[in-house]
Amino acid sequence: MARTRTDILVAGGGIAGLTAAAACAHAGHSVTLVSPDTPVTEPAADGSDLRSTAFLQPAVALFDKIGLWSDLGPQATALDGLRIVDSIGWPPEVRTTREFQSTDISDQPFGWNLLNWQTLGRLVQSLERHKHVDLCYGTAFKSMVQRDREVIVTLTNGDSIAARLVVAADGRNSAVRAAAGIDVATTRYGQKALAFVVGHAIPHENVSTEIYNEGGPFTMVPLPDQDGQPASAIVWMNPSAKALELADLPDADFAAHASERSCHWLGPMTLKSPRRIWPIISQRAQALTAPRVALLAEAAHVVPPIGAQGLNTSLNDIAALMGALTAHPGDPGADTVLATYRRARTADIRARVAAIDLFNRVTKSGTPWLQSLRLNGLKLVHDAAPLRRSVMRAGIGG
């Protein structure tokens, strides 16, 4: 540990923690980031994150502002459209499709998609060069004593560090949140998501496709070509037992099931990566701040992976925290900073967690009346232009 005193201690070395460290440094503060693991930045390495994130317009604006987009952007694939396919039964029968075009609301794509291991790699590289950020891997937040003017943090390696603000970006089981005495409300759906990369015969044309049936959406997000073939990142949600069964299938059988579930929309699929499995929950912290502590990202909220909302909501937290730090220069842990941050984020987080929870319940259901509601809801939202545009703007967030 290089420092024993820092302006801001960020707990968590995921995409949110690294971005928060860059944003806090951009706001003029010294930052120490602690994380138990070194980020995995190679796709084939154990524990690599094979999910992708479609960074929506506000996320890109944040990366741009803090000088990270020039490193991330060249690797990313633009998303010009979102296609929703509504299907029922097995083999799936397509009932309707609707396309949402970014040009309907903006002269920019909806977002840019990047594999998480690539994003982590770029963020680490750029933060290693940052003179106001210390990256400390192999040690974690353990406990803290919150005083009027600072927080004394004890790390798992026994070191202590004094910080004026502690930022919790230490994930859904946040140790900082627990130490601050903040409770969470958690919903478990009995679902798991499989995340993997496929090659396919038909080009994706920069359109992301979500296919509803039951168990949860099957989402195909465009990637750059791989081995000369169009490629997409897939997130496939299922009831937990079925997801575990699928995870155990031989590659060729698994790819055949995935192609069937995709309604063969992009032609036959070939598996291009291992499969990773993620439990699906919804969770919201009962408060976003405690004295000299700010919660963000999955420490504050977790949503099912629908509509690219998870990490994008987290990046909106970071933009808001940076805004609060910039509006109130000086003490980064002052009540005014924390109150500004709370005001900016509480309602949006509450609304997004509630909306995605509802959306997940409707899209995973096999109940005929809910499937009818889903079909009619999709047609209504898409076909009424003012409603379509408001929903698209709300989905992008910011």
Ligand SMILES: Cc1cc2nc3c(=O)[nH]c(=O)nc-3n(C[C@H](O)[C@H](O)[C@H](O)COP(=O)(O)OP(=O)(O)OC[C@H]3O[C@@H](n4cnc5c(N)ncnc54)[C@H](O)[C@@H]3O)c2cc1C
């Ligand atoms: C299948 C799937 C697909 C998704 N797709 C999208 C998408 O397309 N778009 C989108 O916006 N979102 C998406 N999400 C959500 C997104 O992936 C997550 O929100 C994001 O990865 C979480 O990042 P994080 O940094 O908050 O948490 P994590 O990545 O969990 O990082 C937490 C970090 O904290 C560290 N840590 C743990 N304990 C401590 C401690 N005591 N002290 C210090 N550090 C600690 C951990 O080691 C880790 O480095 C998806 C989620 C899933 C499950």
